[in-house]
Amino acid sequence: MKSSLILLSFSLAALTVSAGEASDPDVITSKASDIEFVGEQYRQLPFPRWLTEFTGMTRWPDLDPPYIPLDFIDMDKIPDFKPYRQGLCGVNPRDACSFDCDNCIAHDDVYTCPKLSQTFDDGPSPATLRLLNKLKHNTTFFALGINTVNHPDIYRKTMEAGHLMGSHTWSHAYLPSLSNEQIIAQIQWSIWAMNATGHHFPKWFRPPYGGIDNRVRAITRQFGLQAALWNHDTFDWKLVSNDPIRTEEQIYEEVRKWKSQGGGLILEHDGSHRPVDVALNVIDILGPDQMTVAQCVNGPDYIRNF
Ligand SMILES: *[C@@H]1O[C@H](CO)[C@@H](O)[C@H](O)[C@H]1NC(C)=O
Numbered sequence: 001m002k003s004s005l006i007l008l009s010f011s012l013a014a015l016t017v018s019a020g021e022a023s024d025p026d027v028i029t030s031k032a033s034d035i036e037f038v039g040e041q042y043r044q045l046p047f048p049r050w051l052t053e054f055t056g057m058t059r060w061p062d063l064d065p066p067y068i069p070l071d072f073i074d075m076d077k078i079p080d081f082k083p084y085r086q087g088l089c090g091v092n093p094r095d096a097c098s099f100d101c102d103n104c105i106a107h108d109d110v111y112t113c114p115k116l117s118q119t120f121d122d123g124p125s126p127a128t129l130r131l132l133n134k135l136k137h138n139t140t141f142f143a144l145g146i147n148t149v150n151h152p153d154i155y156r157k158t159m160e161a162g163h164l165m166g167s168h169t170w171s172h173a174y175l176p177s178l179s180n181e182q183i184i185a186q187i188q189w190s191i192w193a194m195n196a197t198g199h200h201f202p203k204w205f206r207p208p209y210g211g212i213d214n215r216v217r218a219i220t221r222q223f224g225l226q227a228a229l230w231n232h233d234t235f236d237w238k239l240v241s242n243d244p245i246r247t248e249e250q251i252y253e254e255v256r257k258w259k260s261q262g263g264g265l266i267l268e269h270d271g272s273h274r275p276v277d278v279a280l281n282v283i284d285i286l287g288p289d290q291m292t293v294a295q296c297v298n299g300p301d302y303i304r305n306f
């Protein structure tokens, strides 16, 4: 029986992350975007037969998806850097190459672009539709698996409008805090949600909170994923938490400054309305002369289309 609308909303702690700028790895600034999972619409996407045959399951998982062993994953290729909670950096040597702790970029990470380009995390959500109405250029959306199965229609609309879809995990986990199996589960279920909705396997991966190190990379690479980071952070999520140290006008000022400096990748969010309000104005500042992450590096849109 279907209950009335249940809003499961949880606040997520986040780090101030901005590659290229020095940041204090030990400071957690405040709360991040509230990611809303809308109960009434949850699991709108039917669970595919191929997934039942493969996993033995009959419904999409909750926030903590089960690990399903895959024969192409070689556990021996995963270095045993220690898991650590978000903000508790420094437990691993520098060669763990953490983006959020040390601004470390691996050889295959994408973090900038010849043209200054927007990217959007945390959708699909009803707010995404407002962006679609306005966007005149193709941009990149990093989707959460759980939101994809909540809003498959919005995912498809985004993709059909010509935008590039990348993975942002299943349920927005801070991956370096998880076991190898839990990281794999976050990735595999995200990919399966994208395949079941868009009939494609993603190439591009955006780690929540910028939480990626060489242990996480060793896993995501085995899925053929490549990390798409950023070098300009709007901190638009601080508006959601009404963080008084961030105003809309500050964001626009910084975007104008970035524009005068040349290319780059800008981090924005489409999981709720407030950051989308800002994004609509950022589109006006930047105009449509932007690239998708794939175009930035002349790479493929997807690993595979079905
Ligand atoms: C966006 O992508 C679609 C589909 O790949 C393509 O047909 C369209 O020309 C692209 N639009 C722009 C403005 O590049």
Ligand SMILES: *[C@@H]1O[C@H](CO)[C@@H](O)[C@H](O)[C@H]1NC(C)=O
Pocket: 050, 192, 195, 196, 199, 306
């Ligand atoms: C991807 O989706 C297709 C159906 O569109 C299905 O046949 C295939 O098994 C799926 N593959 C995986 C590994 O998700």
Ligand SMILES: [Zn+2]
Pocket: 121, 122, 168, 172, 208, 209
């Ligand atoms: Zn996110």
